[in-house]
Amino acid sequence: MVSDGIQASLWQDPLLHGRFRPYTTTMAAATATVFLAICLAFTNAQASGNLVEVLSGNKDFSMLVDLVVKAGLADTVANGGPFTVFAPTNAAFANLDPALVDGLLADTEQLKSVLLYHVVPGRVLSSDLSNDLVVNSAQGSPLRVNIYENHGYQKVTVNGVRVVQPDLEASNGVAHVIDEVLLPPAGGDIVDVLAGDSRFTTLVQAVQAAGLVDTLKSDGTFTVFAPTDEAFARLPAGALDSLVKDVPALTTVLLRHVVTSGTYYSHGLCWEKLTTANNMSLKAGYNKYGNLMVHTAEGRASIVQPDINASNGVIHVIDNII
The missing domain is CATH 1.10.1220 (Arc Repressor Mutant)
Structure with a gap:
């Protein structure tokens, strides 16, 4: 007016x-x-084209479209649906290990599995997303959506990968642009993932000694800061043996490495003040060197590998006991 x-x-x-x-x-x-x-x-x-046509019309998705064709999925993505596609850009594919790309190109079934991991049956717009929403991909493994807000700024992630442009609509679905390629996880809950990684032998033994296995295998939204064997080795001589013999003390140490209030991938950690499973304050943020750090009143650590997916949460590998 x-x-x-x-x-x-x-x-x-x-x-x-x-x-x-x-x-x-x-x-x-x-x-x-x-x-x-x-x-x-x-x-x-704009939405009159099918998903393949919409993606083909943008040069940033030429690698994705080529791989969809190579995997024999073009007809399904063009004529089936509705589908929701988390669409990696060419830059996302360029950041993959070349050996991994070569392996995918040589193995059509593996390539198909990776591509289908980016597809969810049904049309899911950004307005339909919610924090810690879990949906099953067409590949079979689940995808976890998170929405993080900080100082009025919102980040949306899928398995910790940022959605940089939502809602590219097509006649048979919608695409959300992501800045990394999603790789299907090995599978399993927090305990399964830790037990399957040789870096966490001491941590898994400590979890067993403290009687926390069932807790960390239960349904939930866990964020676990997982010290490696080398991190435990930095404890003063005899400290670990003493902890193992004192179950309440061991439990206290382990629970301050666990957050149960939500799944916090690295994009959602920065400058967050969280509360651990034993009600201690935990903070995360970047230091002046650009390293993502996490600390409690008891210790500080660097996150040396973020965002390892599990069926009931996420694991961040740390280099010290907090």
Whole structure:
């Protein structure tokens, strides 16, 4: 709606007076209706192509489209659906280990598995997403969506990978642009993942000694800061043996490495103040060297590998006991 002041100025302007009718409220409404119709027509035109056509029309997805064709999935993605696709850019594929890319190109079934891990049956718009939403991918493994807000700024991630542009709509679904390639996890819960990694032998033994296995295998949204064997080796001589013999003390140490209030991937950790499973304050942030750090009142550590997925949360590898 145009203000009365603007209408008056148009009417009083000697260059317009007598030549044009004033821009009335009725005319404004009519113009808005026409503009809305044009916008809707443009949106429908954009969404008239199927997912393959929409992605093919953007050069940033040429690698993704080529791989979809190579895997024999083009017809399904073009004519099936509706689907939601988390679409990695060419830059995302360029950041993969070349050996991994070569392996995918040589193994069509593995390539198909990776690509289907980026696809969710159904049309899921950004407005449908919620924090810690878990959906099953077409590959079979789950994907976890998180929404983090800090100082009015919102980040949306899927398995810790940022969604950099949501809602590229197509006739048979929608694509959300991501800045990394999603790789299917080995599978399993927090304990399974730790037990399957040789870096965490001491941690797994400590979890067993403290009777926390069932807790960390249960359904939940765990964030675990996992000290490596080398981190435990930095403890003073005899300290670990003493802890193992004192189950309450061992439990206290282990629980301050666990957050149960949500799944915090690295994108959601920065400058967050969290509470551990034994009600201690835990903070995370980047130091002046750009390293992501985490600390409690008892210790500080660097996160040497973030964002290891588990079915019931996420694991961050740390180099010290906190």
